[in-house]
Amino acid sequence: YRVAQVEQQDFIGSIADVERIFSPMLADLPYEEFWVVYLTSANKVQYKSKISQGSVNGTLVDNRLILKRAIERLASGVILVHNHPSGDCTPSQNDKEVTQKLQEAARLFDISLIDHVIISCNGAFSFRNKGLL
Numbered sequence: 001y002r003v004a005q006v007e008q009q010d011f012i013g014s015i016a017d018v019e020r021i022f023s024p025m026l027a028d029l030p031y032e033e034f035w036v037v038y039l040t041s042a043n044k045v046q047y048k049s050k051i052s053q054g055s056v057n058g059t060l061v062d063n064r065l066i067l068k069r070a071i072e073r074l075a076s077g078v079i080l081v082h083n084h085p086s087g088d089c090t091p092s093q094n095d096k097e098v099t100q101k102l103q104e105a106a107r108l109f110d111i112s113l114i115d116h117v118i119i120s121c122n123g124a125f126s127f128r129n130k131g132l133l
Contacts, residue, residue, distance in 0.1 A: 010045040012037065015126040018081060018117045021048075026083035026119045032059040034082040036066050038075035039114065046073050061098050063105050070111050077112040078102075081119065089118045089125035091132075099127055 010021060018037070026033055032054040038047040049069060052059045059082065070078055080099065084090075091099075095118065103113040116127040127133045 012039060012043045012045060012079060012114070015115070015117060015124055015129055018079060018115070018126075019119065019124045021045075022081050022083075022117070022119050023124070026081070027121045029083055030085050032083055032085060034059045034061055034080070036069070037079040037081065038070055038073050039077040039079065041076040043077070043114075046075055061102075063098075063102050066102060067105055067109060067111070070106070071109060075111060077114040078106065079114045080116040083119045085120075087120045087122045089120045089123055091116075091118060091125060091127070096132070099133070103133065 010017070012018060022035065026035075034051045034054070036049050036051055037045055038049070040046055047069070051061060051066060054060065066078065069075075080102065095116070099113070099116045106113050113133060114128065115133060118125040
């Protein structure tokens with residue numbers, strides 16, 4: 001039974017995998033949600049956690065909570081995921097600042113910030129693919 005669970009576990013190899021998992025949940029929401037995916041060193045999903053739910057144009061992100069959960073689960077990496085209800089995947093200045101702060105904090109614990117993906121009804125934006133990580 002445990003072997004079957006491991007084989008069915010989500011694997012994140014690209015932004016397409018993040019989109020496959022999160023677009024059905026986030027793309028059409030009328031408000032923002034911020035999620036974190038906690039990964040093993042082999043990029044298998046250990047845990048997905050909704051960190052916050054906000055308004056049509058923002059949500060709060062608590063870096064301490066994100067890192068606490070990563071440390072508790074001995075995660076090797078994390079992927080940040082949130083949606084933009086406007087349909088525009090372009091990151092805001094706040095999105096960029098949140099990403100930079102979390103990347104710096106995660107480094108202190110040898111945790112990699114693998115990507116920050118913004119989902120909308122018009123597709124997705126990857127900080128890693130655009131060279132912002």
